[in-house]
Amino acid sequence: MAETYPHKEVIEKTSIYLPEVATLREKRPMTPFDTYFSFELRDHSLGHRPGQFAEISIPGIGEAPISVSSPPATDNRFEMVIRKVGTVTSAIHSLEVGEKVGVRGPYGTSFPMEALKGSSLLFICGGIGLVPARSAIKYALEHRDDYKNISILFGCKDPAQRLFVDELEQWKQRDDIVFYETVDTTDLSTYLEMSHMDLSYRGPVDEWKSKKWKDNVGVITTLFPKLDYVDPRETYAIVVGPPVMYKFAIMNLHDMELSDDHIILSLERRMKCGVGKCGHCQIEDIYVCQDGPVFYYNDISYIKGVI
Amino acid sequence: MSKEVKINVRHLTRVEGHGNIVVDVKDGNIEKLEWQVPEAPRFFETMVVGRAYSELATITSRICGICSIGHTCASLKATEAALGINISEQTRVLRELLLHGETLQSHILHVCYLVLPDLFKVNSVIPLIASHPDAVLLVTKLHRLSNELCDVIGGRTTHPIRAKVGHFTMLPTWQELEELKRRLEEAKGDLLKLAEIFKSVSGGFPDFNRETEYLSLTYDEEYAFYDGQVTTTDIDKNISPDEYKGVVNEFVVPQSTAKYGKFNRASFMVGALARYNNNHSQLTPLSQQIAEMLGLKPGINISPYQNNAAQVVECVFAVERSISHIEWLLGQELKMEKPDIEVKNGQGVGAVEVPRGILFHDYSYNDDGICVAANCVIPTNLNHNNIQMDFEKMVPEMLSLPEKDLQFNLEMLVRAYDPCISCSTHFLNVEFKK
Amino acid sequence: MSDKPKVAFFDFACCEGCQLQVANLEEDIIKLLDLVDLVEFREVMTGSTSETYDIAFIEGSITRKSDEKRLKDIRERSKLLVAYGQCAVNGGINRLKNIWHSMDDVKKCVYGDDSYMPHLDTYPTKGVDEVVKVDLYIPGCPINRDEFLRMVKELSLGKIPRLPNHPVCVECKLKENICLFDKGVICLGPLARAGCGAICPSNGSPCEACRGTVDNPNKNAMHEILDKYNYTVEEIKRTINLFGVNPEVKK
Amino acid sequence: MELLKISKKNFLSFVDKKMSEKKSRIVGVIQKGSHFVFDDLQSSKDLRLDYDVTILPPKKYFQPQKEVMLKFAPKNVESYVAVNSYDPITIFGIHYYDLAAIYLMDRAFSDGDGDEHYIKKRENSLLIGSYPQKHFKQRFSRSVVKDQYYKVADLMLVDMGDEYVIEVVSEKGKNYLKGSQLKKNTYSLKQVEEAKTHIKDDQKLPVTVDIASEFLTRNYYHSVWKYFGDKCFSCGSCVFVCPTCYCFDVCEEIDLTLAAGQRIKVWDGCMLENFAVVADGHNFRRDRADRFKHRTFRKVKYLPDRYRYFGCVGCGRCADACTADIAGPNKVFKYILEKQ
Numbered sequence A: 001m002a003e004t005y006p007h008k009e010v011i012e013k014t015s016i017y018l019p020e021v022a023t024l025r026e027k028r029p030m031t032p033f034d035t036y037f038s039f040e041l042r043d044h045s046l047g048h049r050p051g052q053f054a055e056i057s058i059p060g061i062g063e064a065p066i067s068v069s070s071p072p073a074t075d076n077r078f079e080m081v082i083r084k085v086g087t088v089t090s091a092i093h094s095l096e097v098g099e100k101v102g103v104r105g106p107y108g109t110s111f112p113m114e115a116l117k118g119s120s121l122l123f124i125c126g127g128i129g130l131v132p133a134r135s136a137i138k139y140a141l142e143h144r145d146d147y148k149n150i151s152i153l154f155g156c157k158d159p160a161q162r163l164f165v166d167e168l169e170q171w172k173q174r175d176d177i178v179f180y181e182t183v184d185t186t187d188l189s190t191y192l193e194m195s196h197m198d199l200s201y202r203g204p205v206d207e208w209k210s211k212k213w214k215d216n217v218g219v220i221t222t223l224f225p226k227l228d229y230v231d232p233r234e235t236y237a238i239v240v241g242p243p244v245m246y247k248f249a250i251m252n253l254h255d256m257e258l259s260d261d262h263i264i265l266s267l268e269r270r271m272k273c274g275v276g277k278c279g280h281c282q283i284e285d286i287y288v289c290q291d292g293p294v295f296y297y298n299d300i301s302y303i304k305g306v307i
Numbered sequence B: 001m002s003k004e005v006k007i008n009v010r011h012l013t014r015v016e017g018h019g020n021i022v023v024d025v026k027d028g029n030i031e032k033l034e035w036q037v038p039e040a041p042r043f044f045e046t047m048v049v050g051r052a053y054s055e056l057a058t059i060t061s062r063i064c065g066i067c068s069i070g071h072t073c074a075s076l077k078a079t080e081a082a083l084g085i086n087i088s089e090q091t092r093v094l095r096e097l098l099l100h101g102e103t104l105q106s107h108i109l110h111v112c113y114l115v116l117p118d119l120f121k122v123n124s125v126i127p128l129i130a131s132h133p134d135a136v137l138l139v140t141k142l143h144r145l146s147n148e149l150c151d152v153i154g155g156r157t158t159h160p161i162r163a164k165v166g167h168f169t170m171l172p173t174w175q176e177l178e179e180l181k182r183r184l185e186e187a188k189g190d191l192l193k194l195a196e197i198f199k200s201v202s203g204g205f206p207d208f209n210r211e212t213e214y215l216s217l218t219y220d221e222e223y224a225f226y227d228g229q230v231t232t233t234d235i236d237k238n239i240s241p242d243e244y245k246g247v248v249n250e251f252v253v254p255q256s257t258a259k260y261g262k263f264n265r266a267s268f269m270v271g272a273l274a275r276y277n278n279n280h281s282q283l284t285p286l287s288q289q290i291a292e293m294l295g296l297k298p299g300i301n302i303s304p305y306q307n308n309a310a311q312v313v314e315c316v317f318a319v320e321r322s323i324s325h326i327e328w329l330l331g332q333e334l335k336m337e338k339p340d341i342e343v344k345n346g347q348g349v350g351a352v353e354v355p356r357g358i359l360f361h362d363y364s365y366n367d368d369g370i371c372v373a374a375n376c377v378i379p380t381n382l383n384h385n386n387i388q389m390d391f392e393k394m395v396p397e398m399l400s401l402p403e404k405d406l407q408f409n410l411e412m413l414v415r416a417y418d419p420c421i422s423c424s425t426h427f428l429n430v431e432f433k434k
Numbered sequence C: 001m002s003d004k005p006k007v008a009f010f011d012f013a014c015c016e017g018c019q020l021q022v023a024n025l026e027e028d029i030i031k032l033l034d035l036v037d038l039v040e041f042r043e044v045m046t047g048s049t050s051e052t053y054d055i056a057f058i059e060g061s062i063t064r065k066s067d068e069k070r071l072k073d074i075r076e077r078s079k080l081l082v083a084y085g086q087c088a089v090n091g092g093i094n095r096l097k098n099i100w101h102s103m104d105d106v107k108k109c110v111y112g113d114d115s116y117m118p119h120l121d122t123y124p125t126k127g128v129d130e131v132v133k134v135d136l137y138i139p140g141c142p143i144n145r146d147e148f149l150r151m152v153k154e155l156s157l158g159k160i161p162r163l164p165n166h167p168v169c170v171e172c173k174l175k176e177n178i179c180l181f182d183k184g185v186i187c188l189g190p191l192a193r194a195g196c197g198a199i200c201p202s203n204g205s206p207c208e209a210c211r212g213t214v215d216n217p218n219k220n221a222m223h224e225i226l227d228k229y230n231y232t233v234e235e236i237k238r239t240i241n242l243f244g245v246n247p248e249v250k251k
Numbered sequence D: 001m002e003l004l005k006i007s008k009k010n011f012l013s014f015v016d017k018k019m020s021e022k023k024s025r026i027v028g029v030i031q032k033g034s035h036f037v038f039d040d041l042q043s044s045k046d047l048r049l050d051y052d053v054t055i056l057p058p059k060k061y062f063q064p065q066k067e068v069m070l071k072f073a074p075k076n077v078e079s080y081v082a083v084n085s086y087d088p089i090t091i092f093g094i095h096y097y098d099l100a101a102i103y104l105m106d107r108a109f110s111d112g113d114g115d116e117h118y119i120k121k122r123e124n125s126l127l128i129g130s131y132p133q134k135h136f137k138q139r140f141s142r143s144v145v146k147d148q149y150y151k152v153a154d155l156m157l158v159d160m161g162d163e164y165v166i167e168v169v170s171e172k173g174k175n176y177l178k179g180s181q182l183k184k185n186t187y188s189l190k191q192v193e194e195a196k197t198h199i200k201d202d203q204k205l206p207v208t209v210d211i212a213s214e215f216l217t218r219n220y221y222h223s224v225w226k227y228f229g230d231k232c233f234s235c236g237s238c239v240f241v242c243p244t245c246y247c248f249d250v251c252e253e254i255d256l257t258l259a260a261g262q263r264i265k266v267w268d269g270c271m272l273e274n275f276a277v278v279a280d281g282h283n284f285r286r287d288r289a290d291r292f293k294h295r296t297f298r299k300v301k302y303l304p305d306r307y308r309y310f311g312c313v314g315c316g317r318c319a320d321a322c323t324a325d326i327a328g329p330n331k332v333f334k335y336i337l338e339k340q
């Protein structure tokens, strides 16, 4: 293509793709491949609602959508837990405290915590799904009086992959909520299957090699029978987990006579822009980045393959 | 004199492909003195059998990345000869341009990146980036020009895309040709500077001569590259390329996966110096001037190291000849051609001069235009024997030198030939010397 | 000396056209040399200065036992091993000899009674990953210079470079070429892995899949189309396997 | 709408004059071999308003194949700056269906959080449309485009033989004409209408636009998806040539010095195998049939649901570009109807 006209390049002040700067303030490994990060924006709070996500970037490496796992805050801090799976997530893992990342967001829909006031909440979290759910769980616990019963079910692959271990223990102790957790297996060899990831943080692996897991074993749906009667009219289920989990969780919720408009999900898709332009996250007619990631199930249940 | 020498250069550097130098001298007696070619053989002959005539150039171009254009031209000529296809003047000129682009590219790469470091006494061109930045930039500029010439005409620098049996699949635009011409004109001055740099260090070549037979194409109308008959310094009557087997007489030796060749003497030499020795009177004025400046006499030059000077001269020729070809093209209405190809059986030979010397491709096709036999005679092969003979004269002459210097001279000798070893081990219609 | 990655280049059976692409980077190679510490590159420099390599680039296919040893030795000393050029990636054009002949035939046909001579030994052509583990592939015959540069840059930044997994047609469309099928010419673009900038179709010549195919090529659909154009099974196989791609259709 | 007219000769000198003024980049349709493309005009002589269809639609000027969004120094977060690169541009001869497609792109890029990079490029453009004057065997735009193209055109040219009638659609278009040798229109509205539509489409959508979405939704589980999916190469030709496909990928490009880099948008498309792959390798649209269905539904249902107008403008490019000969949305309808 012959380009004859002189090219003018201008600086855009308001680009939707321009990240802000955030500083890494705290970093803590949680499992061999999940790390907790606390970031701080320069002069304002992220202003997110529970369940929203932000695009985190490093120039020259790339950008990745990551859920905010802290509840809404008034200070400039926000928390994330990032699983090391590829280019961007690895680069973020290798950051030191004091180093910086780019942040765009918050984006997407949130768990309707206001609308759910006065209802009972049933959280069903699988694996890293606990990360976005935690923002809502913590919000609900901070506003404990606004909600009736709060129940939390958490399942993950094996004991060494549990996230926020201290908080799980606290929840277990609380008597104003119901908390059950389970692991798929106590056999830590799943780590070996994943050995293409370098196990830079062996802590939990070593810990659970010597300790014995005394809690439940089995997939997350095995926890459902432990729940007392759940009133389907006043209970809302918040479901976040890996793709395979949704189908079974929803089947169980249906058995408990929860209707689709009482089931709230957070979905994950390939996502590039985060602002409804690039098309990657589109499932049928919805854009997960804008119409989601949080959905009432009745809004999307017509879509084949949505879960 | 009692002298011990043990030289064992495994995988000589700064040459294309793998070659070893082995010298074993005990008590002043030469026990072993070998130029070895251990490159892995690649069996192109078996690879082309069963393939269609239209694919042969694609495959045989992969014999060598550096002279892929030469192989393409020889291959297309052989196929066209076998199938009785005539090409237009336009296609011929475009192919010649391509070939000149490759000559320039290969000679610059060889003389500047591979030989000059020896003369500057460094291990590669990399230290020269810091010590002689202007010279390096000059070289990269010329090298890039040669590459872009090949890009514009052939579609790609290595393994040309557009040159096909009987035609080109795409033609350069008028603007591209104009631009090329402008830059080639500029390159003349750059080459002059380069020649001066070369001259200023060429005292570093060892003093060594050996008369041999010089073999190349020759053509009535110009300094031969694309067309011509086979000639040598030892014969009066030129020979048709079809008769190539009687000229090259290839044979196999145990130290080599490549074949050797000989004709009227124990060995012969092909390449820039052979071409110069046979055809220098047909050079353009500027290239003759450069030849004189670099000490090449209009006659037979017998130091193998002079091959590098001849390469510089040919660079100038390639640039001048390319300019006149481009001028011709600019004067034409260039047309996309559709070759009229009648698939039939036949056998044909294609011969061209590539940077390292004369190259033959010889194909036989069946009624469906499928290749049933092929033979490629590669110039580097033809020189291996001459290198060995040079070794045999040089080592006794220089036995008094420190081992390190002897080794250096031998390495430089091999590099002077610009051997393209991976190329030379690619064809395999081998007959054994019994 | 420096914390730049130590880089070395090695070649096996091939035309060395791919290292020529590296040499042809011209001015860029000078900048490149700032990024890396080139410790071994036999074709352009004398000497090898390192015991270990951060990145070893391997060119060429493996065609005999003695090469395997050398390759394994390089692997042991290299942190990251890159197969660059189609010969290294899957044997490339050298693989043609595997398709048409048994190795005994090849050797007999070529070397006659002397085929026992050890230095003439050969076996069916292998890609590098049939002998040692390969960390990264740069396909193409020859490699694309821009892709090579991109990979080196990404490696220097600690990224894991990725190959495109879409067909050549994508890049051909971006160039606004007239599709060769419109001219009745069969093109392998719909199966072939992009990354070359559709250089062949852009030069009026059909794609020959020199970079291999995408991960999941629809060969069945190609066979249907070739049928439509009255191509025979033999011709189809020939066209597709030029650069070592298996032409078979999934049943 | 005001109608004016100009002789073809004067029109060409008008184009030449605009070119010599150099107030904007001037783009038009030119010939490329046996096909046509949008490209910078060197002279009005090259302008071919009698084209059938261009290989790529004019979207490439507003959503370039590669567009720099951010520049930075690698790993230095403070260094991010957003950049945009555009010139004032005038495009001659965009067929009305391509304008209809630009209308959809305008909606998509300004919806919600607007994309400045696109919006600025559009704001600095002047679009001079036209109506096809040559048959194209795959076109069916009459059956899918209403008059939404007037929402983006500045001027429309109507070919009356020796003259053009110019429909002055926008104020910006009117200003652009200042100083040209225009006359009052003397043709009747009927004559003009006839000239706009005398080239009939060779194809049509076999159902009306209004029921298309519902018709397809009813056939969500039809065998057509698998049948076409099996033939599809996932080559993406159909989405790259489509004027209403604008999905993109985001990549990083780094300088050889590693001291500077940029984040760029590049064209991407939902027909490509990896489009919906996430980091663990899970592919949300693994099957060709699903991808084929998604693309078709996007044209026929999802875009219309969002923006009211049909998401396919019937240009026929995809059908022309598709080696497997399956991509035209009209072909899907045809197949379903034939199987009923």
Ligand SMILES: Cc1cc2nc3c(=O)[nH]c(=O)nc-3n(C[C@H](O)[C@H](O)[C@H](O)COP(=O)(O)OP(=O)(O)OC[C@H]3O[C@@H](n4cnc5c(N)ncnc54)[C@H](O)[C@@H]3O)c2cc1C
Pocket (backbone or CB within 6 Å): A053, A062, A063, A064, A065, A066, A067, A068, A080, A081, A082, A083, A084, A085, A086, A087, A088, A089, A090, A128, A131, A132, A267, A268, A269, A270, A271, A293, C162, C165, D274, D277, D278, D279, D280, D281
């Ligand atoms: C709404 C949302 C919330 C999320 N929240 C979290 C969170 O809280 N914590 C967390 O750890 N993760 C989260 N993720 C997942 C996270 O975004 C991905 O793990 C991350 O994008 C991976 O990026 P990467 O560069 O490290 O991986 P890479 O594997 O390098 O992938 C980079 C990009 O390329 C794509 N890709 C992967 N494989 C291929 C391929 N073969 N070909 C082409 N492209 C490919 C990926 O989809 C990704 O977009 C979330 C995702 C979404 C959509």
Ligand code: SF4
Pocket (backbone or CB within 6 Å): C168, C169, C170, C172, C173, C177, C178, C179, C180, C181, C187, C188, C189, C190, C198, C201, C207, D237, D323
């Ligand atoms: S010419 Fe080849 S690569 Fe290009 S679109 Fe057509 S089939 Fe695809």
Ligand code: SF4
Pocket (backbone or CB within 6 Å): D238, D241, D242, D243, D244, D245, D299, D311, D312, D313, D314, D315, D316, D317, D318, D319, D327, D328, D329
């Ligand atoms: S779907 Fe096809 S016919 Fe419709 S607008 Fe896109 S390219 Fe044109």
Ligand code: SF4
Pocket (backbone or CB within 6 Å): D231, D232, D233, D234, D235, D236, D237, D238, D239, D271, D318, D321, D322, D323, D324, D325, D326, D327
């Ligand atoms: S152009 Fe045809 S073959 Fe290619 S992706 Fe589209 S529908 Fe499939």
